[in-house]
Amino acid sequence: MEAKEIIARRVAQELKEGYVVNLGIGLPTMVPRFLPKGVNITLQSENGFLGLGPLEGEPMPGVVNAGGVPCGLAPGAAMFDSATSFALIRGGHVDVTVLGGLQVDEEGSLANWMVPGKMVPGMGGAMDLVSGARKVIVAMEHCTKEGETRILERCSLPLTAKSRVSLVVTELAVFSISHGEFVLLETAPGISVETVREKTGARFAMADKVGEMALA
């Protein structure tokens, strides 16, 4: 199974019936495909609505996702302005945000919006999402293409938010951050704790029982 699919399948297990969820662009948008049967969630789009759905048929005027791409609206969708959209986000009305990352550290800080001198696209809504969502899940590949770990003692890239991440899901492992402790919860099928340790720059504690990632 491809790394991205492993990550998306595992993240999907975190989403519960009735949750309001905001998904970042890229990998996080794969998550709804793998929702457990019977779990219905409402997707929030920071450009101003609840009830994001897949595009069915022709694009409709004014119906685009936060990447500007035509999308669909679920029955019962609600549209609003950007101030309301970010009141939902900062006000704790979004249960979970799932975002990609460049780096995460053992304090639960996330860097995902710029690489000085290389990539300065702007933070868009990411800083508000990470600051305000009830639960922040980072869904990313464990290492860069060059093989460097993305999970560090301290992020070296500019932060998106400090100490707000509560779960990190990679194709190798799942970590939680709670009460300032970075804990290995699960490893992927066939991946040993030693492998995870080799590929992780952060210091981590072990859960009482380190489980195997459920990819159902």
Added chain:
Amino acid sequence: MNKIVQWPEIGPLFRDGMTVMFGGFMGVGTPLGIVAVLRESRVGQLTLIGNDTAMPEAGVGPLVASGQVSRVIVSHIGTNPATGKKMIAGELDVDLVPQGTLIERIRCGGSGLGGVLTPTGVGTVVEEGKTKMAVGGKEYLLELPLRADIAIIKAKRADRAGNLVYERAARNFNPVIAFAADLVIVEVDELVEVGEIDPDMVMTPAALVDKIVLSQGA
């Protein structure tokens, strides 16, 4: 009071050095007819305030490419390579503001507030140079109001008085910037008589709108 204007009356409303707020998210909800007028005019040294600089051929992108803009205050520039190039070349000042903070600063500017306290940006480069305050044991940044000389808005429908209805996600920044500028110009797809928009459905009240122009595609 007649707020309906014709296209030739739009260009002369803009001057060099003005600050212009625009509606739109990646160009969706941006008044493209008004952007085209600005593009054809010789107005320069503009400061633009809005969500993003869209793409080179979308939203306010053409104004960035033409060099008529000297400063942008936005949350995202990544989809328009011209913005980044001009920033690196020193031809364009770019203030990047978190999207939720940007819209709240505009809301403050339009609603008589001296600023807003937000947790967004605490512990990041965004906090540099800003007043930090603790309220109830949590840290916040003081973010200051933004206003503009002119707001340019795209609406689906207006009545002749200026009550506005937006379409789907094209609403975004539009109703908020309508409060925060000295002059508010709206480009609409559809113009109806006063009374034809149900008062419960009005998204921007007519009192905020100064000029209405009918979209040429409509």
